[in-house]
Structure formats: C-alpha cells, structure tokens
Amino acid sequence: MQAELKEDGLRIWRHCLLFGMAAWLAAATPASAFIAYVSNEKSNTVSVIDTNSWAVIKTIKVGQRPRGIEFTRDGKFVFVAVGDDDSIQVIDVAKQEVVDSLPSGPDPELFALDADGKILYVANENDNTVTIIDVEKRARLGEIQVGVEPEGMAISPDGKILINTSETTNMAHFIDTTTREIVANVLVDARPRYAEFKRDNSEVWVSSEIGGTVSVIDPAKREVTKKISFEIPGLRSEAIQPVGIGMTKDGKTAFVALGPANRIAVVDAVSHKVTKYLLVGQRVWHMAFTPDEKYLLTTNGVSNDVSVIDVAAQKVIKTIQVGELPWGMTIAQP
Amino acid sequence: MIRCLVAAIGLSIAATSVLAAAPIEIGVGYLGRAGIKAKLSLVELPAENDGLAGARLAIEDNNTTGKFLNQRFTLEEVRLRDDEDVAKAAAALAERSGFIIADLPADDLLKAANALRERGTLLLNAGAIDDRLREQDCRANVIHVAPTRSMLADALAQYLVWKQWKRWLLVVGSHDQDKLYADALRRAATRFGAKIVQERTFEDTGGARRTDSGVTLIQRQIPVFTQQAPAYDVLVAADESEVFASYLPYRTWDPRPVAGSAGLVPTSWHAAQDQWGAIQIQNRFAKLNLRHMTALDMQAWTAARMVGEAASRTKSGDPKAVSDFLRGKDFSVAAFKGRRLTLRDWNLQLRQPILLVDGRMVVSVSPQEGFLHQVSELDTLGADRPETKCKLN
Numbered sequence: 265m266q267a268e269l270k271e272d273g274l275r276i277w278r279h280c281l282l283f284g285m286a287a288w289l290a291a292a293t294p295a296s297a298f299i300a301y302v303s304n305e306k307s308n309t310v311s312v313i314d315t316n317s318w319a320v321i322k323t324i325k326v327g328q329r330p331r332g333i334e335f336t337r338d339g340k341f342v343f344v345a346v347g348d349d350d351s352i353q354v355i356d357v358a359k360q361e362v363v364d365s366l367p368s369g370p371d372p373e374l375f376a377l378d379a380d381g382k383i384l385y386v387a388n389e390n391d392n393t394v395t396i397i398d399v400e401k402r403a404r405l406g407e408i409q410v411g412v413e414p415e416g417m418a419i420s421p422d423g424k425i426l427i428n429t430s431e432t433t434n435m436a437h438f439i440d441t442t443t444r445e446i447v448a449n450v451l452v453d454a455r456p457r458y459a460e461f462k463r464d465n466s467e468v469w470v471s472s473e474i475g476g477t478v479s480v481i482d483p484a485k486r487e488v489t490k491k492i493s494f495e496i497p498g499l500r501s502e503a504i505q506p507v508g509i510g511m512t513k514d515g516k517t518a519f520v521a522l523g524p525a526n527r528i529a530v531v532d533a534v535s536h537k538v539t540k541y542l543l544v545g546q547r548v549w550h551m552a553f554t555p556d557e558k559y560l561l562t563t564n565g566v567s568n569d570v571s572v573i574d575v576a577a578q579k580v581i582k583t584i585q586v587g588e589l590p591w592g593m594t595i596a597q598p
Numbered sequence: 599m600i601r602c603l604v605a606a607i608g609l610s611i612a613a614t615s616v617l618a619a620a621p622i623e624i625g626v627g628y629l630g631r632a633g634i635k636a637k638l639s640l641v642e643l644p645a646e647n648d649g650l651a652g653a654r655l656a657i658e659d660n661n662t663t664g665k666f667l668n669q670r671f672t673l674e675e676v677r678l679r680d681d682e683d684v685a686k687a688a689a690a691l692a693e694r695s696g697f698i699i700a701d702l703p704a705d706d707l708l709k710a711a712n713a714l715r716e717r718g719t720l721l722l723n724a725g726a727i728d729d730r731l732r733e734q735d736c737r738a739n740v741i742h743v744a745p746t747r748s749m750l751a752d753a754l755a756q757y758l759v760w761k762q763w764k765r766w767l768l769v770v771g772s773h774d775q776d777k778l779y780a781d782a783l784r785r786a787a788t789r790f791g792a793k794i795v796q797e798r799t800f801e802d803t804g805g806a807r808r809t810d811s812g813v814t815l816i817q818r819q820i821p822v823f824t825q826q827a828p829a830y831d832v833l834v835a836a837d838e839s840e841v842f843a844s845y846l847p848y849r850t851w852d853p854r855p856v857a858g859s860a861g862l863v864p865t866s867w868h869a870a871q872d873q874w875g876a877i878q879i880q881n882r883f884a885k886l887n888l889r890h891m892t893a894l895d896m897q898a899w900t901a902a903r904m905v906g907e908a909a910s911r912t913k914s915g916d917p918k919a920v921s922d923f924l925r926g927k928d929f930s931v932a933a934f935k936g937r938r939l940t941l942r943d944w945n946l947q948l949r950q951p952i953l954l955v956d957g958r959m960v961v962s963v964s965p966q967e968g969f970l971h972q973v974s975e976l977d978t979l980g981a982d983r984p985e986t987k988c989k990l991n
Contacts, residue, residue, distance in 0.1 A: 371878075371881075389875075389878050390881050392662055411662055411663055412659045412662045413875070430663075431878075431932075432659055432663075433663040433666070435666060451667075454907075454932040454938055455932045474932040500975060502937040502938060502974065502975075502976075
C-alpha cells in the first residue's frame with residue numbers, strides 16, 4: 265500500500281517536472297517580437313511596446329494631441345497625427361524620435377496610406393475636408409470636400425476606393441482615388457468613427473459610436489446590407505459605443521471596440537453574429553494585430569493601458585500601462 | 599442632321615436635369631422675442647443672435663450633409679416686439695416653414711402651439727425650461743430640446759450628494775421663476791437625500807445691476823445677509839432673474855461654496871465643454887460667430903440638427919414624415935454629449951446629460967455614477983414616466 269503510494273507520488277512529481285519544463289521552455293522561446301506604437305492623446309507622447317517582454321521600452325515626445333498613428337510601408341517610419349498642432353509628425357523608428365512633419369491641413373485625426381505608401385489621405389476634422397499628401401515630396405496634392413467632421417479612413421484592397429466617414433453627417437463617403445471625387449454616399453448610424461475593409465473587398469464595415477452599431481456595406485452595391493448591434497447584460501445600450509474594428513486576414517473573425525462598455529466584441533465575420541465579449545480596460549477605442557495575428561492589442565483610454573488579447577484563445581492575457589488617454593496603435597516587426 | 603442635333607440637345611438637357619434635380623427645400627423658422635436678457639455679469643450678457651447663431655450653424659451642417667442627399671435647408675428668423683401677437687406671427691411663419699424653433703416664454707409658446715395645432719407644424723422648444731410645458735400643459739406638436747428646471751436641479755443635486763455636500767442653505771429670489779427653480783431644487787433635495795437646513799428670500803428691491811460705485815456696497819450686504827445660518831455645506835441659490843446670486847461667491851459669512859444660479863451651475867452647454875468631440879463644434883461655432891457658444895445656441899443647434907437628422911433618415915422634407923420620425927422609436931441624435939439623445943415618448947422631452955460648470959470649466963456631467971434607472975440613467979433627471987401629468991393628444 266505504502267509502496268504504491270510512493271510510486272504514485274513519484275509519477276506525479278515526474279509529471280509535474282516535465283510539465284514545468286515544457287511551460288518554462290514555452291515561456292523562454294520568444295514568439296517573434298514586434299514593436300507596437302501607441303499614441304497617448306493627453307500625454308502628447310507615443311509609447312513603444314515590445315511584444316516579447318510586453319513592456320514599454322521607450323516613450324517618445326510628440327506634438328499636441330496625438331491620435332491617428334500608422335507605420336510607413338517600409339517600416340522605417342511611423343506617422344502620427346498631432347491634431348492641435350495641425351500636422352502629421354514622422355517618427356524615425358531607428359532613432360525613436362520625431363524627425364520630420366507633413367503638411368496635413370487643420371486638425372488631422374485619422375489617415376490612410378495607399379498601397380505603395382506614397383500617398384497619404386488625411387481626415388481634417390475641423391474643415392470638412394480630406395487632404396491628399398505626396399509623402400516623398402511632402403506636398404499637398406489636393407483636397408476633397410466631404411461631410412461634417414470627417415474621421416474614419418480606409419482604402420479598398422484594390423486601391424480604387426477611399427472610404428471616409430463623417431461624424432455629424434453620418435455617412436461613409438466613397439471616393440474614387442483616381443478622379444478624387446465622391447462617387448457614393450452611404451448613410452449609416454450616428455457618429456461613424458472607423459471603416460475597415462475585408463481583404464477580399466467583399467465588405468466594408470463602418471462603426472457608429474453614438475448609433476451603437478456596425479454597418480456592413482457591400483462595396484459593389486454601395487449599400488448597407490447588415491447592421492450588427494451589441495447587447496451586454498447589465499449595461500445600458502447608450503454605454504455601448506463601437507469605435508475601432510480589427511479583422512483577421514482570412515476575413516473570418518472581427519473584433520469591435522465598444523468604448524465605455526469596456527469590452528471588445530468578437531464577431532463571426534461571415535455570419536455577422538457576436539460570439540463573445542472580452543472585458544478589457546476602460547473606454548477601449550482602437551486596436552492592432554501583431555503581424556502573425558497571434559495577439560490583438562487594444563488602447564484603453566480611461567484606464568491608461570493597453571490590453572493584450574490572445575486571438576486564438578479569445579482571452580485577455582495581459583495589461584500594459586502606457587501614457588494618458590491612449591488612443592491609436594500601429595504594429596510592425598522591429 | 600438637324601433632327602440629330604435636336605435629339606442630342608434634348609438628351610443633354612434630360613441628362614443635366616437628372617443631375618441637377620432641384621433639391622428638396624426644407625424650411626426651418628426661428629421665432630423669438632426681441633430684447634436682451636439682463637445679467638449681473640458683463641461677460642455673460644448674451645449676444646443679440648444668442649440661440650439663432652446655433653440654429654444657423656446647424657443649418658450649415660445640415661446643408662453639408664444635404665448636398666449629398668439633394669436636400670437644402672433654409673432658416674427664417676422672426677423676432678417679436680413686445681406688442682406683437684405670437685399666434686399670428688407663428689401662423690405666418692408656418693406658411694413657409696414646416697418646423698419652427700421657438701425661443702419663447704412659456705405662455706407665448708403655448709399660444710403658438712395652439713395656433714399651429716390644426717396645421718400640424720412642429721415646434722421645437724429651445725428656450726423655455728418650465729416643467730409645466732412638459733406636464734399639465736404639454737402639447738403633441740411641441741418637442742422640448744431645452745432641459746427642464748427639474749432636470750437642471752436634479753443634475754446639480756446628484757453631484758452635491760455625490761460630493762457629500764448634503765446640507766443646503768437655500769436662498770430664493772422674489773420673482774416667479776426664482777420660486778419655480780426653488781421648487782425644483784426642493785424636489786431634487788428630497789429625491790436624492792439632501793437636506794435644506796434653512797431657506798432665505800432675497801427681495802428684489804429694484805435698482806441698477808451696474809453702478810459706478812461697484813462692489814463696495816455688495817461687499818457689506820452679502821456677508822450680513824448670509825450670517826447666522828445653521829450649519830450647512832453649500833449655499834444653493836435660485837435666482838433666474840439675475841438679481842443677487844452672482845454676488846454670493848466669496849462673500850458668504852461662512853466660507854462655503856455656492857451652487858445653483860451662481861458658482862456651480864447646471865446647464866445644457868458651455869463654451870468650456872470639450873469632451874466627446876465637442877471641440878469640433880466649438881471651433882466651428884467660434885469661426886462663424888467670433889464668440890463663445892452658449893446653452894441657448896446649443897439648444898437651437900440641437901433643434902435644427904434634429905430636423906436635419908430626421909430629414910436625412912427619412913430622405914424626405916415632408917413635415918409630417920419628418921415629424922413622425924422625430925416622435926418615433928428609431929429617432930436619436932448625436933449632440934456632443936457622449937451618448938445618443940432620444941425623446942421621452944410620454945412628453946416629447948429630449949433626454950440629455952447636464953453639465954455642471956463653474957464659469958470657466960466643466961466640473962462634472964450628470965447623471966452621476968450610481969444613480970440608477972431601469973430604462974435610461976438620463977431619466978434620473980427630471981420628471982419620469984410614472985410621475986408625468988402629460989397627456990399628449
């Protein structure tokens with residue numbers, strides 16, 4: 265009897281040891297590390313996060329009210345819109361400091377780069393315009409008049425259509441990138457904030473912060489084909505305010521940030537059904553995937569942190585403190 | 599050859615007429631009384647276009663949207679002199695406008711509403727805060743964009759209670775509207791658990807609001823007026839008539855904060871409000887008018903935007919279709935308050951958060967956290983469905 269017990273104990277011990285080793289090995293083998301840049305709207309800084317250590321490794325001083333943030337296509341620079349300085353600043357990734365700025369038009373908020381990374385389209389909140397900028401020449405190429413308070417920007421996968429959403433007009437404007445003219449206006453719910461295409465160009469999703477919905481638009485017909493709404497037990501519908509959208513490359517899963525509801529909705533992007541709500545930090549707005557799509561990082565404004573979501577497990581695994589009112593995020597390989 | 603040419607011309611005319619189909623015209627009227635309201639503080643004296651400037655900005659915003667929907671909004675302003683009949687003016691304005699934004703005293707508003715009842719013209723009350731207009735005197739053709747006195751009082755009370763300033767010294771002016779505000783404050787105190795330790799009346803004995811001898815006299819009067827009060831946390835003043843409240847801060851016998859008509863003031867809008875994208879409308883407004891945006895400007899902006907919002911949702915300029923949509927369950931409007939605003943279906947009052955401002959900054963926004971409601975936290979402000987005395991129709 266006693267001997268048996270001893271043997272059992274030994275077996276368990278061996279088990280634990282093996283398991284522990286495996287766990288240790290897994291932890292020690294770095295998933296390929298990436299660098300995330302987070303704009304902190306109130307601190308006037310950009311936090312640089314290493315996705316290997318999940319730690320802030322640098323805080324870069326930028327202009328006033330940094331919001332929209334994006335890597336250049338070559339990964340050498342990061343553009344950050346500093347709205348109260350009426351410009352877009354250029355961060356040199358190697359030096360990790362601001363080295364230049366682009367002439368953006370008044371109060372730039374979000375912007376989109378074309379596929380070649382040569383042309384930048386900027387939403388100017390204060391001016392009802394979208395400004396077109398030649399990135400190399402640092403020159404303004406033109407302007408497009410859109411609705412009141414332009415915000416969300418997205419370029420179709422084929423590069424032919426630019427979507428701009430206007431917050432008080434409540435529309436997604438379809439702009440032909442060749443003629444630079446509006447070709448269609450699709451009415452969505454109140455205060456559209458963000459637009460995201462599926463990679464196969466079959467759908468474009470537009471979030472409405474105050475309306476509380478995500479409109480799924482057929483880019484060919486330029487019509488809303490479906491509206492996704494969100495219900496969270498114990499929360500008033502007014503607290504559910506969709507803003508940022510992240511979509512996996514295969515177009516199967518989408519993540520929608522619900523602002524003051526402090527949650528990310530996981531949406532089956534094929535059936536358009538919400539499958540899960542993940543509790544993140546307070547007032548979650550924007551997000552970015554690591555390039556391998558293993559992780560999704562979200563900016564939580566009021567709690568001043570970033571949540572890390574394990575995409576496969578659909579679980580929040582980590583919280584990282586950043587600057588004040590984190591707003592936007594962009595990720596690339598170091 | 600000529601036939602071909604004629605055909606081609608005909609075709610091109612047809613094409614242009616399709617492209618440039620005449621836009622749908624949507625007329626909005628603005629009906630107010632002439633004259634400027636008295637204020638104790640010179641910096642708070644309203645501009646001549648107070649309110650109207652907000653409506654104008656919303657018409658501009660509506661037209662930016664309208665150009666994509668082939669809708670064109672126009673604004674016609676009517677200012678009534680003292681002797682002018684409001685019912686007649688409202689009827690004349692309704693000839694050209696399907697919607698009228700009203701900045702009128704309660705009795706005038708009711709006269710206008712009664713005059714327009716048959717016609718079905720919708721009035722959007724941007725100026726009057728009287729609770730009775732949403733209760734016993736409610737009308738089916740009046741939507742209330744301005745908050746009520748009780749919404750303002752409840753918003754303030756929630757914050758004072760949250761702050762644990764629960765013992766109030768209530769000072770009430772001697773005019774009717776001061777007494778109505780005091781009623782709302784008493785109701786709020788009972789509702790949210792504050793205690794009015796004493797009430798005092800500040801008699802308006804007449805006299806100028808502006809004199810060259812300035813503050814000397816006031817500095818002697820106010821400490822004396824507020825002395826020998828029972829222990830209290832905050833002095834709450836009801837002085838819509840602008841007779842004394844602004845003299846209270848820093849002059850009370852006991853060192854206590856002031857709230858209500860001076861000090862911490864509940865309001866639908868303030869030039870310092872910059873949350874929830876508000877900086878954008880503040881900038882647009884300042885650019886257009888070279889001055890700050892007031893609560894009345896915002897109430898008028900919201901009223902005109904509500905018409906614009908309903909017109910773009912219904913893709914119609916028909917007053918009945920637009921009015922029905924406004925009163926229907928699908929209506930909501932974004933107005934830089936951090937959440938969508940909807941109408942209370944039992945009295946057509948716009949639900950809205952209320953700002954608490956100190957004159958330079960937004961101190962807080964009510965409803966306060968923890969004041970719960972089964973339908974909408976916004977319904978913790980003002981008269982709720984079970985207490986309503988309104989019977990529409």
